Amino acid sequence: xxxxxxxxxxxxxxxIFGQSVNKDLLLDFLNSLLEGERKVRDITxxxxxxxxxxxxxxxxxxxxxxxxxNGEEFIVEMQNRSHLNFKDxxxxxxxxxxxxxxxxxxxxxYSLKAVYGVFFLxxxxxxxGKRALRxxxxxxxxxxHEQFSDKLRFIFIELPSFEKEExxxxxxxxxxxxxxxxxxxxxxxxFQARKSVFTKLEEVVALARLTKDEREKYxxxxxxxxxxxxxxxxxxxxxxxxxxxxxxxxxxxxxxAAGIPSELIASITGLSVDEVEAx
Numbered sequence: 001x002x003x004x005x006x007x008x009x010x011x012x013x014x015x016i017f018g019q020s021v022n023k024d025l026l027l028d029f030l031n032s033l034l035e036g037e038r039k040v041r042d043i044t045x046x047x048x049x050x051x052x053x054x055x056x057x058x059x060x061x062x063x064x065x066x067x068x069x070n071g072e073e074f075i076v077e078m079q080n081r082s083h084l085n086f087k088d089x090x091x092x093x094x095x096x097x098x099x100x101x102x103x104x105x106x107x108x109x110y111s112l113k114a115v116y117g118v119f120f121l122x123x124x125x126x127x128x129g130k131r132a133l134r135x136x137x138x139x140x141x142x143x144x145h146e147q148f149s150d151k152l153r154f155i156f157i158e159l160p161s162f163e164k165e166e167x168x169x170x171x172x173x174x175x176x177x178x179x180x181x182x183x184x185x186x187x188x189x190x191f192q193a194r195k196s197v198f199t200k201l202e203e204v205v206a207l208a209r210l211t212k213d214e215r216e217k218y219x220x221x222x223x224x225x226x227x228x229x230x231x232x233x234x235x236x237x238x239x240x241x242x243x244x245x246x247x248x249x250x251x252x253x254x255x256x257a258a259g260i261p262s263e264l265i266a267s268i269t270g271l272s273v274d275e276v277e278a279x
Contacts, residue, residue: 002183002184002185002186002187003186003187003188003206003207003208004183004184004186004189004202004205004206004207005183005184005205005206005207005210005218006183006184006222006225007180007183007184007205008078008080008122008225009062009218009221009222009224009225010062010221010224010225011217011218011221012205012218012221013062013064013078014062014064015204015205016201016204016205017029017064017076018045018064022200022204023043023045023066024197024200025197025200025201025204026043026064026076027040027042027043028176028195030043030118032171032172032173032175032176033118035173040068040069041068041069042069043066043067043068043069043074044066044067045064045065045066046065046066046067046073047065062078063075063076063077063078064076064077070113072113072114072115072116073097073114073115073116074115074117074118075093075097075115075116075117075118076118077117077118077119077120078120079119079121079122079123080122080123080228081122081123082123087125090117090119090154091154094117094152094154095152097115098112098151098152101113113151114150114151114152114153115151115152115153116153116155117153117154117155118155118157119154119155119156119157120157120180121156121157121158121159121160122159122160123158123160124158124160124161125156125158131161132158132161133157133158133161133162133177134155134157134158135154135155135156135158136153136154136155137153137154137155137156138150138152138153138154139151139152157177159177159180159181162177162178164178166178166190169191172195175190175191175194175195175198179191179198179201183205189201189202189205248269248270248271249271249275249279251269252265252269252271252275252279253279255268256276256279262276
């Protein structure tokens, strides 16, 4: 059994990235994510209830909402499963954050601050044509690929696509991803000699440091995650079984139309003779 919390639970994710007292962890991650582009020096957490509600996700989508010292906003999410219209939902979230910047009156001239969506995914992007740890989406010209605006940015991080071992991590971004993906099974926190933020992270995520009340909330968070994932697995299994049954019935109907005896059709498809006759 590991020594650290599961970051894919609601409590685990928010304990790492959603607390003002530990905002240096989120700052370090964002700066590793945006290294070479810009430096985030400070953040202020906003009330995530300002984000639009999407009831289908509750229990498996965990989000953090903050603004930096320049007024640019970050929506950081952990998504444990895909769902219908997933990509549309991310567009809606970020568009809402853009729209809220509007001001009444003639003085406002559509001066916008950038909005970043950072989405940790415990699955692969729907309809993705490539296996990539990181997918960056910006507004750009279709032919020249020249960026049209820097005010809207989507960054998707597909955790299943990260397969590096501890010694193979080449930068702080990869070190963060390695720790997050493997945290629940780690017996020690790696990379502490390289960067002090991982020492702080060890203190934050150690199970032994949870109070009794925190441990009860964490255990409930684990139960919620496991229950919801079990429900999803069951629904997928039932859907697959229904699909197989429909395929057998379709094949049997085709054979029956071709004049093949019902007994032979039943032996081939696994249907009963009565089921074949009823087609």
